Amino acid sequence: MDESDRCILNALQGGFPLCERPFAQVAKDLGFAEEELIARIRAMLEEGSLTRFGPLYNAERMGGAFTLCAMRVPPEAFERVAAIVNARPEVAHNYEREHALNMWFVLAIAEPACVAAVVRDIERQSGCVVLQLPKLDEYFVELKLAV
Amino acid sequence: MNDPLDRRIISATQAGLPLVPEPYRAVADQLGVAQEEVLQRMQRMLDDGRIRRIGVVPNHYAIGYVANGMSVWNVDDARIAELGAAVGALTFVSHCYRRPRRPPDWPYNLFAMIHGRDRAEVYTNVAAISALLDTASSGHDVLYSTRILKKTGLRFG
Numbered sequence: 050m051d052e053s054d055r056c057i058l059n060a061l062q063g064g065f066p067l068c069e070r071p072f073a074q075v076a077k078d079l080g081f082a083e084e085e086l087i088a089r090i091r092a093m094l095e096e097g098s099l100t101r102f103g104p105l106y107n108a109e110r111m112g113g114a115f116t117l118c119a120m121r122v123p124p125e126a127f128e129r130v131a132a133i134v135n136a137r138p139e140v141a142h143n144y145e146r147e148h149a150l151n152m153w154f155v156l157a158i159a160e161p162a163c164v165a166a167v168v169r170d171i172e173r174q175s176g177c178v179v180l181q182l183p184k185l186d187e188y189f190v191e192l193k194l195a196v
Numbered sequence: 197m198n199d200p201l202d203r204r205i206i207s208a209t210q211a212g213l214p215l216v217p218e219p220y221r222a223v224a225d226q227l228g229v230a231q232e233e234v235l236q237r238m239q240r241m242l243d244d245g246r247i248r249r250i251g252v253v254p255n256h257y258a259i260g261y262v263a264n265g266m267s268v269w270n271v272d273d274a275r276i277a278e279l280g281a282a283v284g285a286l287t288f289v290s291h292c293y294r295r296p297r298r299p300p301d302w303p304y305n306l307f308a309m310i311h312g313r314d315r316a317e318v319y320t321n322v323a324a325i326s327a328l329l330d331t332a333s334s335g336h337d338v339l340y341s342t343r344i345l346k347k348t349g350l351r352f353g
Contacts, residue, residue, distance in 0.1 A: 104242075
């Protein structure tokens with residue numbers, strides 16, 4: 050990642066325009082050619098500096114349920130349980146954390162009534178108890194990483 | 197709130213926009229509708245908050261934010277709204293939520309995500325939150341992520 054990539058990363062964490070030629074518009078502001086901007090975003094996606102490029106949808110506003118879950122997984126079972134959890138299409142992300150509760154994942158489920166069934170399935174397959182920690186209130190959500 | 201065409205647009209774009217000069221036209225062509233229709237509907241979703249933002253989603257490990265601390269706090273329920281807003285307003289906090297306690301395993305009700313270039317930077321920021329919460333917090337912990345096991349765009353299963 051070079052200076053130009055950093056510039057794109059800082060400028061484009063939001064605000065990508067809704068218009069016919071959005072890359073051209075952004076490229077002009079940043080001093081790139083349209084093709085170069087597209088190529089740089091593609092390269093950053095391929096090398097893994099970006100996990101995604103596009104609209105970030107708000108789960109709750111879609112009417113879905115979005116639940117943070119934590120599990121205490123025995124170290125010897127960790128990879129097996131990670132595979133079970135990751136295989137579920139409802140799991141949006143999953144992180145290993147340094148704590149007795151060492152696996153943290155988010156369930157994104159269109160029908161809130163289905164959360165309990167998915168949790169039960171994961172508990173049965175993994176043999177681990179799932180702590181459900183749904184959001185009760187949101188104080189601030191904005192990514193503002195400077196690079 | 198989402199009619200069938202909104203849902204098709206969401207489904208076509210939630211993994212990402214096509215990397216072509218006219219990405220919204222590409223989406224519209226794929227769905228068999230006019231580009232203007234896609235632009236108007238996405239603008240409406242952006243205006244009403246169904247779309248949080250449109251842009252790049254960085255992999256924070258890859259861009260140097262290797263210390264990602266989830267700080268968790270046991271905050272007095274009577275003051276959590278006021279203090280949650282104050283913690284959320286700190287510039288180094290990217291996400292701040294109230295969640296239920298699950299005693300005895302989990303005594304914490306306030307989550308504040310802190311991204312730092314190293315653990316020393318995260319530690320300094322945790323100390324600032326601790327000072328802000330003062331006696332309203334009766335305990336805290338910081339959980340560092342050591343590995344991303346899965347990260348996808350939001351897809352409802």
